[in-house]
Amino acid sequence: MTDATQHPAFPQDFVPALAHLKRRGFGETLPAVALILGSGFGDVEQEVVGPLRCPYSDLPGFPRPAGTAGHVCRVSQGALWGTNALVFRGRYHAYEGHAPRDLAACVWVAHGLGARTLVVTNAAGGIRQDLPPGSLMAIRDHINLMGVNPLVGPQRLAGASAFPPMGAAYDAGLRGRLLEAGRGVGERLLPGVYAAVLGPSFETPAEVEMLRRLGADAVGMSTIPEVITGSALGMRACGLSLITNRAGSAQDSHQQVLQVGTENADRVAGVLKALLQNLGPA
Ligand code: HPA
Numbered sequence: 001m002t003d004a005t006q007h008p009a010f011p012q013d014f015v016p017a018l019a020h021l022k023r024r025g026f027g028e029t030l031p032a033v034a035l036i037l038g039s040g041f042g043d044v045e046q047e048v049v050g051p052l053r054c055p056y057s058d059l060p061g062f063p064r065p066a067g068t069a070g071h072v073c074r075v076s077q078g079a080l081w082g083t084n085a086l087v088f089r090g091r092y093h094a095y096e097g098h099a100p101r102d103l104a105a106c107v108w109v110a111h112g113l114g115a116r117t118l119v120v121t122n123a124a125g126g127i128r129q130d131l132p133p134g135s136l137m138a139i140r141d142h143i144n145l146m147g148v149n150p151l152v153g154p155q156r157l158a159g160a161s162a163f164p165p166m167g168a169a170y171d172a173g174l175r176g177r178l179l180e181a182g183r184g185v186g187e188r189l190l191p192g193v194y195a196a197v198l199g200p201s202f203e204t205p206a207e208v209e210m211l212r213r214l215g216a217d218a219v220g221m222s223t224i225p226e227v228i229t230g231s232a233l234g235m236r237a238c239g240l241s242l243i244t245n246r247a248g249s250a251q252d253s254h255q256q257v258l259q260v261g262t263e264n265a266d267r268v269a270g271v272l273k274a275l276l277q278n279l280g281p282a
Pocket of ligand 1: 123124125126202203219220221244245246247248252257
């Protein structure tokens with residue numbers, strides 16, 4: 001792979017990380033997809049066959065993972081259900097205090113390694129009535145209420161990308177394939193609007209009511225910075241949310257999010273498998 005694939009605005013801070021990965025063979029074969037795994041779905045990474053693997057902590061200049069203790073944060077490349085995939089296990093959250101651009105570190109690196117299709121997963125609180133815990137939502141649009149945008153900073157994208165449109169941030173064709181993948185494995189995915197807040201506190205009932213009136217169907221604390229960056233870089237993106245709780249309920253807890261995530265990880269994996277086997281051209 002040559003550096004010609006690298007975006008002209010590739011952040012200098014991530015150059016050493018990208019170089020490190022390339023030295024270890026990442027990107028030598030072109031990844032058909034970059035997959036970012038949300039809370040509870042990390043085990044999907046175990047399915048990668050013949051993987052190259054690298055912990056984020058080995059990547060020079062890469063943000064320090066501030067993840068929950070005991071969580072593995074690493075990137076792998078290999079055959080995931082027959083598809084050449086880059087798999088990011090662990091992501092950067094705004095509530096951990098990272099610089100805006102660092103929230104999309106995985107996306108920059110994925111793009112630098114040649115991935116042009118981005119599949120993002122997350123756990124989210126359900127707002128719409130027909131999205132109880134255990135539901136699967138295909139993100140059709142988002143509302144960014146994080147108070148941060150990953151494209152903010154002194155080193156901006158240039159030209160037309162300086163103010164990138166977000167009218168089609170979630171690729172309709174890829175979302176169609178995601179919905180089809182769900183149908184293929186007997187899962188009913190509902191399209192919906194994902195709102196992201198800064199966190200780390202969960203929402204009050206009044207905030208959930210506000211989000212509902214704004215048009216949000218589910219709420220979380222991730223994904224949007226990754227999709228904004230991917231879309232600005234010209235990647236086709238789609239997002240899959242597992243609803244783990246009813247947003248704004250008194251019992252909301254990170255424990256529940258992880259538990260429902262783990263309990264439903266096989267269903268999420270089944271949908272991802274069907275999607276990866278029918279990704280279509282980027
Ligand atoms: N709110 C915000 N983030 C979340 C939630 C929620 O209810 N559930 C899972 N992630």
